[in-house]
Amino acid sequence: MSPLSGATEAFDSRGNAHLHMGKLDDAIGDYDNALKLDPTNWKPLYGRGVAKIRKSDTVGGQIDIDAAVKLHADAAAEERKLGISP
Numbered sequence: 462m463s464p465l466s467g468a469t470e471a472f473d474s475r476g477n478a479h480l481h482m483g484k485l486d487d488a489i490g491d492y493d494n495a496l497k498l499d500p501t502n503w504k505p506l507y508g509r510g511v512a513k514i515r516k517s518d519t520v521g522g523q524i525d526i527d528a529a530v531k532l533h534a535d536a537a538a539e540e541r542k543l544g545i546s547p
Contacts, residue, residue, distance in 0.1 A: 469498045473505045477545060480512055488512040503532035507540050514547040522547065 476491030492509035495502060510525030526547075529536045540546065 466499070469495045469502055469505070472498070473502070473508065476505060476508050476512075477543065480508060480515075480545060485512045485516050489516075501532060503529040503536050504540070506532070507536045508545055511540070511545055511547050 472491045472495035476488045476495065479485070479488035479491060489509055489512045492505040492512065495505035496509070506525050507529035510522040510527075510529060513519075513522030513525060515522075526537070533539075537546070
């Protein structure tokens, strides 16, 4: 694992933790940082979409979720297993 992918995963994991705690702005910030390192990573893209929807940005959130699903068709099912869903 490269340091870059490790950092991306760390931001994504912390974003997930913030999402579960209801700290939506913090979650979005971590997902944004992960996506700056790897814009093609579907996991933080999906998580950011969920956080946006929970903040009532349904249009922006759905755009992120749709983009994540384009990158990985099973994104919704896999994230749902982790408790990450709108």
